[in-house]
Amino acid sequence: MRAPMMIALALTLGGCPKEAPPETAVEAPARSMPEALPGSEFTVPKPSVHELSNGMPVFVVENHEVPLVDVQIVFDIGTFADPEGKEGAAEATFDMLNEGAGDMDAATISRSLRQIGSSLYSGADLDGASVSVSGMSKNLEQSLDIWTSVLVEPTFPEADWKVLQNQWIAGLEAEQNDPTALALKLHYAKAYGPTYRGRAADVSTVTALETADMKSFYETYVGPGNARILVGGDVDPEAVVALLDARLGSWNKDVDLTRPEPVPVPVESSVVYFVDEPGASQSVLRLLTPTSTRMAPDYYDLDVGNRAFGGAFVARVNMNLREDKGWTYGARCFTYYPHGTGFWGCSTSVVAEHTADSMKEILAELEGVLGDKPLTADEVAYMQSSVKNGYPAGFETTGALLSAQVDIQRYGLPVDWTAKYLTGVAAVTPEGANAALKTAIDPGKLAWFVVGDREQVYDNIAALGIPMVELDREGNPKGE
Amino acid sequence: MIVLLALLSGVALAEDPTIEIPYEKYELENGLDVILAPDTSTPIVYVNLWYHVGSKDETEGLTGFAHLFEHLMFNGSKHAPGEYFTPLSEVGGTVNGSTNTDRTNYYEQVPAEYLPRALFLESDRMGWLLDVLDEGKLDNQRDVVRNERRQRYEITPYGEAYKDLVAATYPKGHPYHHSTIGSHEDLQNASVEDVKAFFRTWYGPQNASLVIAGDFDTEATKKLVEEQFGGIPRGADTTQLEQTKTVVEPQEIRQYQKVPEQKFWIAYTSPAFYEAGDAELDILCSVLSTGKDSRLYKKLVMEDQVATQIRIGQSSSKLESMLIISGTAAAGHTTDEVIAAADAVIADALGENPPTQEEVDAAKAQFEVGFYNGIRTIGDRGDLLQRYNYFTGDPGYIDDDLARYLPITPEAAVAAGKEVLAGERVVLHIWPEGDKPEEEAN
Numbered sequence: 001m002r003a004p005m006m007i008a009l010a011l012t013l014g015g016c017p018k019e020a021p022p023e024t025a026v027e028a029p030a031r032s033m034p035e036a037l038p039g040s041e042f043t044v045p046k047p048s049v050h051e052l053s054n055g056m057p058v059f060v061v062e063n064h065e066v067p068l069v070d071v072q073i074v075f076d077i078g079t080f081a082d083p084e085g086k087e088g089a090a091e092a093t094f095d096m097l098n099e100g101a102g103d104m105d106a107a108t109i110s111r112s113l114r115q116i117g118s119s120l121y122s123g124a125d126l127d128g129a130s131v132s133v134s135g136m137s138k139n140l141e142q143s144l145d146i147w148t149s150v151l152v153e154p155t156f157p158e159a160d161w162k163v164l165q166n167q168w169i170a171g172l173e174a175e176q177n178d179p180t181a182l183a184l185k186l187h188y189a190k191a192y193g194p195t196y197r198g199r200a201a202d203v204s205t206v207t208a209l210e211t212a213d214m215k216s217f218y219e220t221y222v223g224p225g226n227a228r229i230l231v232g233g234d235v236d237p238e239a240v241v242a243l244l245d246a247r248l249g250s251w252n253k254d255v256d257l258t259r260p261e262p263v264p265v266p267v268e269s270s271v272v273y274f275v276d277e278p279g280a281s282q283s284v285l286r287l288l289t290p291t292s293t294r295m296a297p298d299y300y301d302l303d304v305g306n307r308a309f310g311g312a313f314v315a316r317v318n319m320n321l322r323e324d325k326g327w328t329y330g331a332r333c334f335t336y337y338p339h340g341t342g343f344w345g346c347s348t349s350v351v352a353e354h355t356a357d358s359m360k361e362i363l364a365e366l367e368g369v370l371g372d373k374p375l376t377a378d379e380v381a382y383m384q385s386s387v388k389n390g391y392p393a394g395f396e397t398t399g400a401l402l403s404a405q406v407d408i409q410r411y412g413l414p415v416d417w418t419a420k421y422l423t424g425v426a427a428v429t430p431e432g433a434n435a436a437l438k439t440a441i442d443p444g445k446l447a448w449f450v451v452g453d454r455e456q457v458y459d460n461i462a463a464l465g466i467p468m469v470e471l472d473r474e475g476n477p478k479g480e
Numbered sequence: 481m482i483v484l485l486a487l488l489s490g491v492a493l494a495e496d497p498t499i500e501i502p503y504e505k506y507e508l509e510n511g512l513d514v515i516l517a518p519d520t521s522t523p524i525v526y527v528n529l530w531y532h533v534g535s536k537d538e539t540e541g542l543t544g545f546a547h548l549f550e551h552l553m554f555n556g557s558k559h560a561p562g563e564y565f566t567p568l569s570e571v572g573g574t575v576n577g578s579t580n581t582d583r584t585n586y587y588e589q590v591p592a593e594y595l596p597r598a599l600f601l602e603s604d605r606m607g608w609l610l611d612v613l614d615e616g617k618l619d620n621q622r623d624v625v626r627n628e629r630r631q632r633y634e635i636t637p638y639g640e641a642y643k644d645l646v647a648a649t650y651p652k653g654h655p656y657h658h659s660t661i662g663s664h665e666d667l668q669n670a671s672v673e674d675v676k677a678f679f680r681t682w683y684g685p686q687n688a689s690l691v692i693a694g695d696f697d698t699e700a701t702k703k704l705v706e707e708q709f710g711g712i713p714r715g716a717d718t719t720q721l722e723q724t725k726t727v728v729e730p731q732e733i734r735q736y737q738k739v740p741e742q743k744f745w746i747a748y749t750s751p752a753f754y755e756a757g758d759a760e761l762d763i764l765c766s767v768l769s770t771g772k773d774s775r776l777y778k779k780l781v782m783e784d785q786v787a788t789q790i791r792i793g794q795s796s797s798k799l800e801s802m803l804i805i806s807g808t809a810a811a812g813h814t815t816d817e818v819i820a821a822a823d824a825v826i827a828d829a830l831g832e833n834p835p836t837q838e839e840v841d842a843a844k845a846q847f848e849v850g851f852y853n854g855i856r857t858i859g860d861r862g863d864l865l866q867r868y869n870y871f872t873g874d875p876g877y878i879d880d881d882l883a884r885y886l887p888i889t890p891e892a893a894v895a896a897g898k899e900v901l902a903g904e905r906v907v908l909h910i911w912p913e914g915d916k917p918e919e920e921a922n
Binding site for chain 2: 106113160351382386397
């Protein structure tokens, strides 16, 4: 009984002054989407660019809202350079940097940082590696001292490696039992075969790693020749560059700059890779197809096209699988650009009983967008508006601007790329977006990946008519 | 004093820092608390609305309902009947909501010029949600939530451990006994009538607080808030639950699952968020397990190598908190060995070898930096104002919060630890199925 009264009350209090009560049912007041306020022009801020005595570039973005500063050195090296049979070498090298440096052991490094409230992170991924320190600007010099030591005089202590090694092996075993992590790892293993991201650390390679491998990786690949430094926060650019130059300006060490051009395995016709997860109430469902590189001329077209098709909450795929069918908590499609050829794909987890149905729906959406239901001008304009209007928020902290430097280095983008991004997005036409989706995706050449309960889902998937390959948890095809 | 107004280019750093996030708080006639925090550092506004209801307020048979209801808030209201995300994503907004035991929040960050749109949409679902709510929407979001449960809890290794630990720590009938995600059965049983009743009880302006942070004109925004929210009638006052002090019934639970490693969780009950002892326990826990030089990590992971992970931490909530110890046994060791070793280290720290001044100072330094890390963005600052307002009644509590930590002595940290750890505890072991002892197998 209270709902109608609530609305009536809202009417009287809401807009008009109280006059004679209307004799018939009250019309809703003019509640409608209000006009926007006057906007302002946004200019993408620029980092200041500097160089240390040894030629290492430094990018600085000031932000004095809080008395914090983040310093990060980024190396153009990653797990792609792991030696054969020693997969994990890059990650181990960077994980071990803060286990011992100069005359400090791990506990001393940890204690020295904690006493000033600073934290240090070191790690490597597929295409990059970094060592960063973050803390109060008043403690910047002490933070930099520890960071520099970790960077230029690591000791790779044997005992600490044994501890890290055991933790890592435990983590890898845990990954084998996590359907989401397993699907991600094995999907790219199938996409590349035994090269590039297809090679990953596993229990046997991590067991085989020794500290000598890390020392060798460090000597070969970690130095000023493939590095840049990113600084953001409560600093004066000239002052921080002087502090950095005093510590790293004379760091001279040649590094191996060669890197392979990775090439994914072409998908000649669609296939479903399947891993059994007995009893799982949901199936992890993914699909991938190799596309073009990050520098392809239709990059922006595919970017906008993917957002409208599947990249956003309000895109076709999520609206269908989640908001219409209720089969998932969320479904997204993505573009992914490692070094070399990129990928387009989708990823979701769906209720077991509708695993094959979900694949059917994704295929129907794909056939639609590539066929008689191309993206409309409205859908494309919507995503362009979304990107343009959301862009300034990304520059609220220094992180976005600085991480753009990583992309600039990695892909060879123009240095003012962050400012040009919106121009690229704005230039996309519906024809361009649809054409890019067609170039990128052939619904008959998709590599699907499903981790699910064989008993509940296998036959239904097989009925779709796409050849299936059942894998064990290491990614090897199962014998009949 | 550091004033977090980005307009002020000359940030002053004092030796003894205090922190302030400038804001103004007032109340609409219908009871809605409004907190305005102007900040022109970026041309965005962050709107954050908290309803003072969480899973603690659910009735028996309706576990998971507060969270299911949160989902329904995104499926349209009378004057904005479509998907809630659509008009906000269109203008580059970031939108979401979340539910926990204590409260439900909704937020959107949009370009400054779209503040009217954000306020219109938030107020419309506060005032006119039920007009367009139907069985179909409920069925759809019920399915979505059940899939959220499957994804986050069921197919994730150890995904239900925390839920089981909490259920054993707080007895049946305690507001925290059941999990926020709820049970499939209760979610399946929820009806449109339940939705309507819940909305009328909890979603009135008198039970909510609105934070607007970012680049806006204060006077114009006050007018806007009045226009959009002022007409929504006040509902009946809600009953806010009193704090509890649970006496734990000691239990040792052993589960065998398809997992690779032996893990354990131990829970004690401890003082509620911001109550005496809460900050002291944070400091003690930091000394014990933050960093490679911390007591537990050094002994169990580095030296004895019985564990690969070990952690102790305060999980603070409104009615009461839990102090949780958790860890993973190294290969060849059992969680029982890890627990025995952890107990010995903790007993030593509370007895023979209390934390040194140096250790406590390092922990304080971490928390001080943590305060600044927690206010880097307009969204961070808006969240914090809202959190302080709800838990302490004072949005400007940040300085008092920092002052909870700075004076803590080693003795105070030990005293807080002794009080909590003298209580009974719940121990949950989760082991791989293959580790099940023969005599227990059936």
